[in-house]
Amino acid sequence: MTDSNADRAAEVHPATDAHRAAEVPAAVEFMRSRLPWTPEVFGVLGSGLGFLADALEDPVSVPFAEIPGFPAAAVAGHQGRMVAGVLEGRKVLLQAGRFHVYEGHPLPVVVAPVRIAAALGAPIFLVTNAAGGINPDFGPGTLMLIQDHLNLMGRNPLIGPPSEGEPRFPDMSAAYDPGLRGLARATARDLGIALAEGVYAAVTGPSYETPAEVRMIGLLGGDAVGMSTVPEVITARVVGMRVLGISLITNPGAGISPAPLDHAEVLEAGREAAPRFEQLIRGVLSRLV
Ligand code: HPA
Numbered sequence: 024m025t026d027s028n029a030d031r032a033a034e035v036h037p038a039t040d041a042h043r044a045a046e047v048p049a050a051v052e053f054m055r056s057r058l059p060w061t062p063e064v065f066g067v068l069g070s071g072l073g074f075l076a077d078a079l080e081d082p083v084s085v086p087f088a089e090i091p092g093f094p095a096a097a098v099a100g101h102q103g104r105m106v107a108g109v110l111e112g113r114k115v116l117l118q119a120g121r122f123h124v125y126e127g128h129p130l131p132v133v134v135a136p137v138r139i140a141a142a143l144g145a146p147i148f149l150v151t152n153a154a155g156g157i158n159p160d161f162g163p164g165t166l167m168l169i170q171d172h173l174n175l176m177g178r179n180p181l182i183g184p185p186s187e188g189e190p191r192f193p194d195m196s197a198a199y200d201p202g203l204r205g206l207a208r209a210t211a212r213d214l215g216i217a218l219a220e221g222v223y224a225a226v227t228g229p230s231y232e233t234p235a236e237v238r239m240i241g242l243l244g245g246d247a248v249g250m251s252t253v254p255e256v257i258t259a260r261v262v263g264m265r266v267l268g269i270s271l272i273t274n275p276g277a278g279i280s281p282a283p284l285d286h287a288e289v290l291e292a293g294r295e296a297a298p299r300f301e302q303l304i305r306g307v308l309s310r311l312v
């Protein structure tokens with residue numbers, strides 16, 4: 024067994040990762056052939072929030088199964104398709120259903136849709152998720168503008184050789200675009216929609232947190248906890264997209280309420296918040312300059 028750089032690189036990037044990552048150009052080519060235009064916004068819809076894809080005008084729906092390198096989405100509440108269409112006059116590409124670390128997907132797969140959207144020319148990344156409330160003021164149904172994040176996944180999607188033209192050590196000091204955050208706050212205010220703001224902490228899951236972990240995340244400065252978003256946001260920043268993130272708090276974090284946590288509760292909170300959530304997203308899109 025030699026200890027060459029190539030061997031070590033192969034350990035860091037198992038064959039599947041390299042294979043998947045290599046399919047991004049094919050997926051870009053394929054999506055370009057299906058889309059009628061260059062998207063102005065790329066959005067990822069979190070658990071229970073896929074309904075927004077149905078609001079698009081002139082939709083073009085592309086199941087994940089047709090896209091080179093894409094696994095099929097397998098989580099309840101996630102649809103497994105890309106939908107391009109117009110919302111509030113904006114050309115939007117939405118990913119309904121995402122690839123999670125807890126499903127066993129390598130990070131290059133988790134973040135592939137972001138790289139594809141960037142290569143298609145989308146300048147803005149709108150990321151949404153369902154999250155547990157850590158801040159005691161953020162009860163179920165709270166919409167939380169993501170101000171910043173804590174990466175508690177123990178991994179980073181940029182580990183490995185940097186892609187052509189990308190910085191080795193990208194800045195994350197304003198990962199969530201201050202201008203877009205201001206726009207979201209102003210929109211919520213004008214529409215009379217309550218919008219909290221806080222720090223999203225990302226864990227891998229799939230087990231929910233213990234009460235001790237929820238207390239720890241609170242001490243670290245987290246206001247919400249979830250199992251997604253951070254790998255996609257880090258990737259969006261390295262490819263130069265502006266990011267707007269919104270969490271829907273679906274349940275109190277473990278131990279905050281006596282009830283056990285349950286995925287059905289997450290999906291139900293999505294249904295309840297749907298009208299407010301859609302109104303806020305429409306408002307933001309209509310105000311983008
Ligand atoms: N923890 C982690 N992820 C989640 C939660 C939670 O409480 N609720 C929705 N996604």
